[in-house]
Amino acid sequence: MSIYQHFRPEEHAFIDHVLEWKEYALHSYSPKLTDFLDPREQQIVTSIIGSSTDVVVQFFGGADYVERKRALLYPSYYTPETDDYSIKLFEIDYPHKFVNIEHPQVLGSLMSLGLKRSKFGDILAEEQQIQIIVAKEVADYILMNLQSIGKAKIKLIEKDLSAIIHIAESWKEESCTVSSMRLDVIVAEAFNLSRSKASPLINAGLVKVNWKKVEETAFECQEGDMISVRGYGRCKLTTIEGKTKRDKWRIKVTKSK
Structure with missing residues (x-):
C-alpha cells in the first residue's frame, strides 16, 4: 500500500521531503531541523513518522499554543533541548500613538525581504504589542533589513521566548x-x-x-x-x-x- 494514497496529490512533494528528513536522521545519527511548518504539514510529518521506533519527531515554534512550528527529527536515543529549534523572538517597536500596524502589513514586509514564508513562524498581535518568531539563521538579516512596515519606521527588539504573547483563540x-x-x-x-x-x-x-x-x-x-x-x-x-x-x-x- 502506497503512503501517497492517504494524501492529496498536491501534498506528495512535501511527503517526499519528510521521507528524506527521516532518512537523514536515521543514517546520519544526528537531528534534522526543518523550517517552520503549518499545522497541516505538522500533521503529515506526524502521520509519516508515526510510531517509528528509530526516528522521533517533536515540534516547537516558541510556545505550545502557536500554529507554525519547526520540526526536529532525531534518533530515539537523542534528547532535544529548546536551543535545538534555533528560534528567535522579536518585538516590533513602532510609534503606535500615530500609526496602526496589522498582521497583513507585517507579513507583507517580511516577505518583501525575499525570505520564504517558512523562515518565520507566527506573527502575534495583542492591542499595540506585536511580535514575530523567526528562524535563528535569518534573524540577523531581518534585524538589519526590516526597518519599516507600511509608512511606519520600526525597530526590532529581541526578547526571551518566555516573553511571548499568549493569544487564546475561542x-x-x-x-x-x-x-x-x-x-x-x-x-x-x-x-x-x-x-x-x-x-x-x-x-x-x-x-x-x-x-x-x-x-x-x-x-x-x-x-x-x-x-x-x-x-x-x-x-x-x-x-x-x-x-x-x-x-x-x-x-x-x-x-x-
Whole structure:
C-alpha cells in the first residue's frame, strides 16, 4: 500500500521531503531541523513518522499554543533541548500613538525581504504589542533589513521566548447540511454567504485550505480541512457525518469567534 494514497496529490512533494528528513536522521545519527511548518504539514510529518521506533519527531515554534512550528527529527536515543529549534523572538517597536500596524502589513514586509514564508513562524498581535518568531539563521538579516512596515519606521527588539504573547483563540462548533463538499458550497455555508459571493472570493485568491491558497471553486473539501477567508475568519471542517435522506451532506464546522 502506497503512503501517497492517504494524501492529496498536491501534498506528495512535501511527503517526499519528510521521507528524506527521516532518512537523514536515521543514517546520519544526528537531528534534522526543518523550517517552520503549518499545522497541516505538522500533521503529515506526524502521520509519516508515526510510531517509528528509530526516528522521533517533536515540534516547537516558541510556545505550545502557536500554529507554525519547526520540526526536529532525531534518533530515539537523542534528547532535544529548546536551543535545538534555533528560534528567535522579536518585538516590533513602532510609534503606535500615530500609526496602526496589522498582521497583513507585517507579513507583507517580511516577505518583501525575499525570505520564504517558512523562515518565520507566527506573527502575534495583542492591542499595540506585536511580535514575530523567526528562524535563528535569518534573524540577523531581518534585524538589519526590516526597518519599516507600511509608512511606519520600526525597530526590532529581541526578547526571551518566555516573553511571548499568549493569544487564546475561542471556537464554536455548528452543525449544518450542504449539497456537496465543493469549496464554494462550504465557504458559503460556513460564513453565511451566497454561492455568488463565495465564488469570487475563491477566484480572487482570498481563500486558503490548510494554509495554502486555493482558487478552484470545485475543490473537494475533506474532513479536517482548515478553511480561511480573508476578511471573514476561518473554520475547520471537523466532521463529515454522512448523507441525509435528501442526499445532502451533514457536517460539523468549528468557527473561530
